[in-house]
Amino acid sequence: xxxxxxxxxxxxxxxxGQPLMNSVTDSSTGDFLxxxxxxxxxxxxxxxxxxxxxxxxxxxxxxxxxxxxKIGPADQxxxxxxxxxxxxxxxxxxxxxxAKDFSQTPRYTPGVVAPDGTFQLxxxxxxxxxxxxxxxxxxxxxxxxxxxxYEAAGFRIGFTGGLATTIDxxxxxxxxxALVGMLTMGLIILLNVVVFRSVLxxxxxxxxxxxxxxxxxxxxxxxxxxLDIKLDPSVPSLITVVLLGIGIDYFLxxxxxxxxxxxxNPDQDKRExxxxxxxxxxxxxxxxxxxxxxxxxxxxxxSFGQFKVLGPAIAVSVLVxxxxxxxxxxxxxxxxxxxxxxxxxxxxxERPAGFAARLGEQVSARPVRCLVGSLVxxxxxxxxxxxVKMSYDQEGQPTTNATRTADEISRSLPAGVSDPHxxxxxxxxxxxxxxxxxxxLTGALGKVEGVGQVAKPILNPxxxxxxxxxxxxxxxxxxxxxxxxxxxxxxxxxxxxxAGAEAHITGTAAIFADVxxxxxxDLKLVFPVAAILIALIxxxxxxxxxxxxxxxxxxGLGFVATLGAGTLVFQHMIGRPGVSFTLPLVLFLFVVAxxxxxxxxxxxxxxxxxxxxxxxxxxxxxxxxHTAPAIATAGLVLAGSFASLAASPATAEIxxxxxxGILLSSMLLSVVLVPSIAAILGRGxxxxxxxxxxxxxxxxxxxxxxxxxxxxTLVTExxxxxxxxxxxxxxxxxxxxxxxxxxxxxxxxxxxxxxxPYPQHYRPDQPHG
Numbered sequence: 053x054x055x056x057x058x059x060x061x062x063x064x065x066x067x068x069g070q071p072l073m074n075s076v077t078d079s080s081t082g083d084f085l086x087x088x089x090x091x092x093x094x095x096x097x098x099x100x101x102x103x104x105x106x107x108x109x110x111x112x113x114x115x116x117x118x119x120x121x122k123i124g125p126a127d128q129x130x131x132x133x134x135x136x137x138x139x140x141x142x143x144x145x146x147x148x149x150x151a152k153d154f155s156q157t158p159r160y161t162p163g164v165v166a167p168d169g170t171f172q173l174x175x176x177x178x179x180x181x182x183x184x185x186x187x188x189x190x191x192x193x194x195x196x197x198x199x200x201x202y203e204a205a206g207f208r209i210g211f212t213g214g215l216a217t218t219i220d221x222x223x224x225x226x227x228x229x230a231l232v233g234m235l236t237m238g239l240i241i242l243l244n245v246v247v248f249r250s251v252l253x254x255x256x257x258x259x260x261x262x263x264x265x266x267x268x269x270x271x272x273x274x275x276x277x278x279l280d281i282k283l284d285p286s287v288p289s290l291i292t293v294v295l296l297g298i299g300i301d302y303f304l305x306x307x308x309x310x311x312x313x314x315x316x317n318p319d320q321d322k323r324e325x326x327x328x329x330x331x332x333x334x335x336x337x338x339x340x341x342x343x344x345x346x347x348x349x350x351x352x353x354x355s356f357g358q359f360k361v362l363g364p365a366i367a368v369s370v371l372v373x374x375x376x377x378x379x380x381x382x383x384x385x386x387x388x389x390x391x392x393x394x395x396x397x398x399x400x401x402e403r404p405a406g407f408a409a410r411l412g413e414q415v416s417a418r419p420v421r422c423l424v425g426s427l428v429x430x431x432x433x434x435x436x437x438x439x440v441k442m443s444y445d446q447e448g449q450p451t452t453n454a455t456r457t458a459d460e461i462s463r464s465l466p467a468g469v470s471d472p473h474x475x476x477x478x479x480x481x482x483x484x485x486x487x488x489x490x491x492x493l494t495g496a497l498g499k500v501e502g503v504g505q506v507a508k509p510i511l512n513p514x515x516x517x518x519x520x521x522x523x524x525x526x527x528x529x530x531x532x533x534x535x536x537x538x539x540x541x542x543x544x545x546x547x548x549x550x551a552g553a554e555a556h557i558t559g560t561a562a563i564f565a566d567v568x569x570x571x572x573x574d575l576k577l578v579f580p581v582a583a584i585l586i587a588l589i590x591x592x593x594x595x596x597x598x599x600x601x602x603x604x605x606x607x608g609l610g611f612v613a614t615l616g617a618g619t620l621v622f623q624h625m626i627g628r629p630g631v632s633f634t635l636p637l638v639l640f641l642f643v644v645a646x647x648x649x650x651x652x653x654x655x656x657x658x659x660x661x662x663x664x665x666x667x668x669x670x671x672x673x674x675x676x677x678h679t680a681p682a683i684a685t686a687g688l689v690l691a692g693s694f695a696s697l698a699a700s701p702a703t704a705e706i707x708x709x710x711x712x713g714i715l716l717s718s719m720l721l722s723v724v725l726v727p728s729i730a731a732i733l734g735r736g737x738x739x740x741x742x743x744x745x746x747x748x749x750x751x752x753x754x755x756x757x758x759x760x761x762x763x764x765t766l767v768t769e770x771x772x773x774x775x776x777x778x779x780x781x782x783x784x785x786x787x788x789x790x791x792x793x794x795x796x797x798x799x800x801x802x803x804x805x806x807x808x809p810y811p812q813h814y815r816p817d818q819p820h821g
Contacts, residue, residue, distance in 0.1 A: 054383040058376065062263030065270025071152065072273040073288050086355045089566040090542065094558035097476035101517035109182055112213040112470040113174040113198065114457050118206050122169035131172050134205050135160035143193050147186050154186040158194045166464035182215050191215050210457030213470045220452035232697065239692040240300060247685050249396030253307060256384055261299035264376035268295055268369040275368060283361050291369045296693065297646055298344065298370065301686040302337050302377040305653055308682035309333045310385050311393060322389025330382040336656035339593040340649040341374035346585035347645050353581065354574035356567065412676030415724060416669040419731035426725040433613035436620030441630030442568065443531065466504025468524035473559030475545060478517040483552050485511060485518050493548040494520055500544055502526060502536040531629055533561035571633060586648060594655060596738045602729050603651045606721045607644055614643050614713030622705050632705050642710050646690065647717030650683045654722045658730050659738065668734035672727050680723040687718020
């Protein structure tokens with residue numbers, strides 16, 4: 053019944069979730085800036101005084117004669133007449149079910165002629181979300197129609213800017229992204245097949261995550277619709293990646309423990325085994341998910357709107373994933389049982405001398421050496437952070453028709469013509485502006501080095517505001533343009549604004565310059581608050597002051613090392629101006645959050661093993677032996693998924709850095725660094741909580757014999773003295789233990805176990821656990 057409910061909700065919300073998501077996303081970055089920033093203030097004047105809003109869909113059309121001759125007056129008339137004819141033709145769309153109908157008539161406006169007469173510019177615009185597939189199809193139809201009509205009039209045309217650049221980039225990378233997606237799914241399936249030797253164990257996690265993802269997308273989109281919140285277009289893809297990562301991880305954690313439970317109890321009912329598994333791992337999964345929820349929810353206090361909406365959206369998705377991990381995934385285990393691992397048989401007998409067991413013995417036997425080695429590696433990578441810079445340039449974008457058209461325009465006109473900046477001026481006390489009062493401002497802007505051209509002021513109908521278009525010599529999406537705006541341009545505006553008026557500038561470079569300031573401020577606030585919340589959750593789970601501190605320190609070292617590795621490769625070695633400004637946030641989302649997941653799983657198992665009456669170092673060895681395979685597999689799956697992004701130049705930086713960070717978290721921090729500290733501190737790691745449920749056995753001392761009720765293994769004095777693996781009860785042969793034998797004689801040749809009934813499942817012929 054649980055599986056059926058999830059399947060119904062998953063299918064239903066998947067069908068309506070994506071169309072609904074498109075209706076609640078906003079493509080304009082400027083809309084997410086706080087109103088106190090200069091570019092946001094300019095946008096307010098534009099909307100209030102000129103009834104204008106920034107149009108991310110604005111396309112610049114280059115029109116040139118097909119024979120290469122210069123554009124003359126007659127040609128200009130033909131250009132205008134063709135634009136007018138196109139503006140009267142409606143583009144019909146065929147929306148899918150639940151999708152928005154984007155049928156509309158494009159808007160065309162003839163623009164400037166190049167100084168050398170080689171071309172004329174025409175602007176074209178469509179209404180809607182550029183990330184919606186429906187609008188993208190409408191644009192392609194409008195582009196093809198414009199090309200046909202202008203070619204019939206004797207012209208060749210090209211498109212650039214806004215929607216044109218976005219669509220061309222998507223079309224250029226479509227095959228690569230499809231290949232990356234196939235490789236990602238193939239990698240996940242292949243790794244699971246190799247680990248579990250079962251096709252079902254490889255496919256079922258993907259099926260479960262797909263159902264959970266559909267519910268999560270619908271929940272986020274529905275919440276945004278009800279609350280009238282606009283989401284950034286990156287939210288849907290981030291939800292997919294986050295859920296793929298944590299969903300697969302949580303399912304792997306459950307499957308490894310389920311297999312361990314079935315191995316230790318070969319006659320146990322599959323539903324009982326699933327229940328016990330969910331009980332043992334569910335606590336760690338819940339804590340891990342809540343740390344991610346806390347981290348993302350903290351973004352809600354950010355001033356930058358994209359962070360403010362992204363955090364809660366991901367938090368809602370993770371809560372849905374947590375619900376699926378505690379209900380759907382155990383239900384799938386309960387239904388499939390041992391069939392989950394069919395046709396493999398080797399899993400029924402644990403390999404006592406496997407790699408994980410040897411790693412556990414090494415870490416527990418030489419913890420200081422392991423700790424120092426880990427810190428040296430992390431320190432070497434972290435050194436790359438020295439001199440790190442944030443870059444807002446569009447690195448690695450493919451060469452497309454849009455970029456070639458932009459280059460052709462920049463050879464005759466300022467590079468910023470296809471993406472102009474605008475200064476908005478308004479009076480403060482109901483005064484009036486005129487052209488003469490603005491000559492000082494326009495003249496001063498025209499003299500700024502790096503400004504290619506300044507247009508004449510345009511007044512609004514009541515004369516209370518004016519707009520002045522500024523065309524930069526540098527491309528608007530470059531660091532040079534941002535430096536120009538934040539420095540001399542804004543300085544000149546401040547000095548030459550008419551008395552009794554205020555002036556602000558907006559445009560791509562101005563907006564991203566303000567975004568940079570907002571992001572830097574938010575990161576300084578969000579990271580500490582998130583760290584405090586995560587530490588609090590860890591304290592509640594581990595009921596210790598020292599253990600959460602150790603985990604937070606490990607995650608912090610991993611974050612610095614990962615950022616350092618990315619900086620070292622892309623800024624210092626490749627020579628880029630800096631790392632992408634989104635990289636710290638992406639690492640925060642995936643490396644810190646998922647790294648905490650792995651640490652929590654390991655810590656929970658460390659505590660479980662240390663609660664047994666065995667030496668602390670033996671507990672560490674056992675925790676590594678049983679947990680490292682799950683963490684390593686989950687880390688490889690996720691790191692491989694991100695590493696595939698490195699195949700595309702546009703996403704190489706994020707793909708490389710995130711893959712390195714996840715590998716560090718799963719292969720070093722969780723299975724070497726944290727266990728080595730646990731081996732050094734022993735049960736003191738859980739201070740002030742007293743180590744071990746079995747009082748009197750800490751550190752391997754206490755009564756000669758004890759019975760561990762958690763995994764029902766007879767523990768004898770040689771074991772507690774430091775031996776690894778279970779020791780059969782002295783003088784006994786292998787036997788299938790039962791509940792106390794009512795009315796029967798004790799086992800032949802042996803007195804009953806003093807003071808205890810026989811264990812339910814005592815099998816000295818099989819390894820411990």
